[in-house]
Amino acid sequence: MYYKLNTLWKELSLDLIFTLFLQNIMVYVTRKVHFNGAHKLFNPNWTEEQNDEVFGKCANKNWHGHNFDLYVTVKGVPNPDTGFVMDLKKLKVILEDKVVSKLDHKNFNLDVDFLKDVMPSIENIVIKIWEQIEHELPQGANLHCIKLYETENQFVEYYG
Numbered sequence: 666m667y668y669k670l671n672t673l674w675k676e677l678s679l680d681l682i683f684t685l686f687l688q689n690i691m692v693y694v695t696r697k698v699h700f701n702g703a704h705k706l707f708n709p710n711w712t713e714e715q716n717d718e719v720f721g722k723c724a725n726k727n728w729h730g731h732n733f734d735l736y737v738t739v740k741g742v743p744n745p746d747t748g749f750v751m752d753l754k755k756l757k758v759i760l761e762d763k764v765v766s767k768l769d770h771k772n773f774n775l776d777v778d779f780l781k782d783v784m785p786s787i788e789n790i791v792i793k794i795w796e797q798i799e800h801e802l803p804q805g806a807n808l809h810c811i812k813l814y815e816t817e818n819q820f821v822e823y824y825g
């Protein structure tokens with residue numbers, strides 16, 4: 666038994682040992698941002714009747730709008746010098762630059778480069794928002810969850 670454990674321990678990489686150690690002190694921080702936008706849910710391969718049946722009012726051909734609330738959660742170990750997982754002012758700037766400035770007061774079907782050829786359901790929008798920001802975070806801060814509220818009663822969560 667001792668021999669087996671000893672061998673296993675030697676095979677663990679330092680990175681993995683470090684990761685296991687840090688799991689206990691991981692902290693999750695969240696920034697909320699807001700934007701308004703319009704979209705319609707419409708599958709061009711279907712008839713108008715099929716679209717109406719599946720998407721209802723969301724298929725309205727002249728669009729409809731929502732007030733969206735976006736919650737972005739980043740995880741990491743607090744820096745010993747700052748106490749921060751990451752500077753939330755920097756997260757605000759990233760979200761403003763990569764997400765809000767591209768979506769706010771826009772038509773998601775027509776105006777947004779990262780939603781081109783994407784059915785702009787909130788499910789698909791969170792996946793695309795994740796792609797927009799995952800490589801923008803500083804070292805040591807990792808994206809954990811993106812939550813998008815379309816209405817007060819309806820939201821989606823994505824964990825990458």
Ligand code: NI
Pocket residue numbers: 704723729730731
């Ligand atoms: Ni809608």
